[in-house]
Amino acid sequence: MTSPAPALRVLRLGFDVGGSKIDAVAATDTGEIVRRVRRSTGWGADAVVGAVAETAVAMADDLGVPTSAFASVGVGIPGQADADQRTISHAVNLGIERLDLAAALEPVLGTRVRTENDVKAAALGAAKLHGRPGTTAYLNIGTGIAAGFVTDGVLWRGARGTSGEVGHIVADPNGPLCRCGQRGCIEMYAGGGAIARRWGKDVAFPVVDVFDAADAGDPEAVVLRDGIAFGVASALRLIALSIDPDFMVLGGGVTALGDRMLTRVMAELERAAEASPFLASLDLSSRVSVLPARSPVAALGAALIAVHPHEQEAHAHG
Amino acid sequence: MTSPAPALRVLRLGFDVGGSKIDAVAATDTGEIVRRVRRSTGWGADAVVGAVAETAVAMADDLGVPTSAFASVGVGIPGQADADQRTISHAVNLGIERLDLAAALEPVLGTRVRTENDVKAAALGAAKLHGRPGTTAYLNIGTGIAAGFVTDGVLWRGARGTSGEVGHIVADPNGPLCRCGQRGCIEMYAGGGAIARRWGKDVAFPVVDVFDAADAGDPEAVVLRDGIAFGVASALRLIALSIDPDFMVLGGGVTALGDRMLTRVMAELERAAEASPFLASLDLSSRVSVLPARSPVAALGAALIAVHPHEQEAHAHG
Numbered sequence A, B: 001m002t003s004p005a006p007a008l009r010v011l012r013l014g015f016d017v018g019g020s021k022i023d024a025v026a027a028t029d030t031g032e033i034v035r036r037v038r039r040s041t042g043w044g045a046d047a048v049v050g051a052v053a054e055t056a057v058a059m060a061d062d063l064g065v066p067t068s069a070f071a072s073v074g075v076g077i078p079g080q081a082d083a084d085q086r087t088i089s090h091a092v093n094l095g096i097e098r099l100d101l102a103a104a105l106e107p108v109l110g111t112r113v114r115t116e117n118d119v120k121a122a123a124l125g126a127a128k129l130h131g132r133p134g135t136t137a138y139l140n141i142g143t144g145i146a147a148g149f150v151t152d153g154v155l156w157r158g159a160r161g162t163s164g165e166v167g168h169i170v171a172d173p174n175g176p177l178c179r180c181g182q183r184g185c186i187e188m189y190a191g192g193g194a195i196a197r198r199w200g201k202d203v204a205f206p207v208v209d210v211f212d213a214a215d216a217g218d219p220e221a222v223v224l225r226d227g228i229a230f231g232v233a234s235a236l237r238l239i240a241l242s243i244d245p246d247f248m249v250l251g252g253g254v255t256a257l258g259d260r261m262l263t264r265v266m267a268e269l270e271r272a273a274e275a276s277p278f279l280a281s282l283d284l285s286s287r288v289s290v291l292p293a294r295s296p297v298a299a300l301g302a303a304l305i306a307v308h309p310h311e312q313e314a315h316a317h318g
Helices: A045-063 A101-109 A118-130 A186-190 A192-199 A206-215 A219-240 A253-257 A259-275 A277-282 A297-305 A309-317 B045-063 B101-109 B118-130 B186-190 B192-199 B206-215 B219-240 B253-257 B259-275 B277-282 B297-305 B309-317
Strands: A012-017 A021-027 A033-040 A072-077 A087-091 A096-100 A113-117 A135-141 A145-151 A247-251 A288-290 B012-017 B021-027 B033-040 B072-077 B087-091 B096-100 B113-117 B135-141 B145-151 B247-251 B288-290
Touching: A012 A045, A012 A118, A012 A297, A021 A045, A021 A297, A033 A045, A045 A072, A045 A096, A045 A101, A072 A087, A072 A101, A072 A118, A072 A297, A087 A101, A087 A113, A096 A101, A101 A113, A113 A118, A113 A297, A118 A135, A118 A145, A118 A247, A118 A297, A135 A219, A135 A253, A145 A186, A145 A219, A186 A192, A186 A219, A192 A206, A192 A219, A206 A219, A206 A253, A219 A247, A219 A259, A219 A277, A247 A253, A247 A259, A253 A259, A259 A277, A259 A288, B012 B045, B012 B118, B012 B297, B021 B045, B021 B297, B033 B045, B045 B072, B045 B096, B045 B101, B072 B087, B072 B101, B072 B118, B072 B297, B087 B101, B087 B113, B096 B101, B101 B113, B113 B118, B113 B297, B118 B135, B118 B145, B118 B247, B118 B297, B135 B219, B135 B253, B145 B186, B145 B219, B186 B192, B186 B219, B192 B206, B192 B219, B206 B219, B206 B253, B219 B247, B219 B259, B219 B277, B247 B253, B247 B259, B253 B259, B259 B277, B259 B288
Parallel strands: A012 A072, A072 A113, A135 A247, A247 A288, B012 B072, B072 B113, B135 B247, B247 B288
Antiparallel strands: A012 A021, A021 A033, A087 A096, A135 A145, B012 B021, B021 B033, B087 B096, B135 B145
């Protein structure tokens, strides 16, 4: 009994396109990753389209098939996807104001291409890795903070592209001024970009530096480190009191801190629960987990976004 | 061309059971209300079961049918419904810790009985009245604050019974102490119960009194009135940045204030949007509406909760 060769199975390609690199996987519908490639990419629409197309061709060559043999290609991008998941807008960090990725890539690759916001794609991937039925809330703690919600394999997309934008929910109206114009956004406490600006030191990993300095007793670092726990805990509490998911999964660049961050978040959740039997009854800590660092959830989720809606429904209910 | 007599159509009964009165409707699956009755009720499980049963019998007599002719009976209760929607728990204001309403009523009424949290039931009713496809968020501003979310006729129930409990999301961690143990919960600003406690005057309608006193220049009342707008606007913003619904409908006792409240909420949304292009882009004001005072949304929604899941899915997709 041998499994069929990968080329004979239904395989999908998924891309997580960031500001400087692409993470690509070839995966089965059950979430098994048969190839993973990471490459650098450039800035602007042409560079992104070119890098995705070249990587797709390289992965197809590697598997000994044409790109049209892939059942679909999905591309996660830090921007806002249209409802038809063909066009991405406002991908500021990639220098893309608006791009019909499906139109650009489908003729080249000969298969169905869809795109999605990278955090929403990662939510699909995290739910697939998690594998349990019900609703998974994925909280991405990277340069910014955002969430995605997946119920039985189906992504919640919202009406106007702002579902899961919890990073710009205000945690403290007297907090630091956010670039969005509000004060005390969750992102100002727990987003890597805001931490780097507030810490103000020219280091490679500002959040790690903050944790190291806080461990060494630096009072400014302690404030920032406690703020990270406050911001993440605020996001988890508001997700529990609005969406009420079965599971909450933390991911994103800050997960490189691993238990150092989770321990602080859990302590903040417990501190708040001690003051509030109501919060204690939410049992948040038992619902929270952290992805392993460098987990390919966004690329895996991207591979799943181009599953046809009818297939997706069959997956969800089947 | 005459419509068939009500008794020949599929009719469902819906009950909104409050601390002192019951609102009951007989409605069609399209949301047409053919009878509405309001009655006083008592405290405790026996009084609630008795009042629902008597009202159902009276409405059946009035329509010239047995109660078994109703396709279903739904009961909205200020408590937490089990996943099977047969049992309600923690209905503190009714003196009910736990009650299997379906078991108590089905043998008496001879038809399917289901129960649901009253705000979730009202969300179903508000979405039905609204009538447009997509996601409706219903924000109930009564003694407490809570929300319900309905997508294409299907209620979002959450994993642990705390979906939509936005009243206990913190709007200001330095705000007034809430009974739940947290500080600055949205409910502390905009909930009728908290307003009454904070205003501290023995009047019939504390929130109206606060608005009247604020209009007359009372500085303490101005703080409370502005707080109501802050609390409601905070809830609307966080719903837009988590769920991202198509529509947001305000309901509950505070809607008795009508435009007096809505004007303040809109002004607060606009004030915040002026400082934040991001908030302005959410276009919240165009998504918000207020139910007419004494709108029977909870009873209407309760009538719809006992629609069999398969019928519900047919409704949603059909």
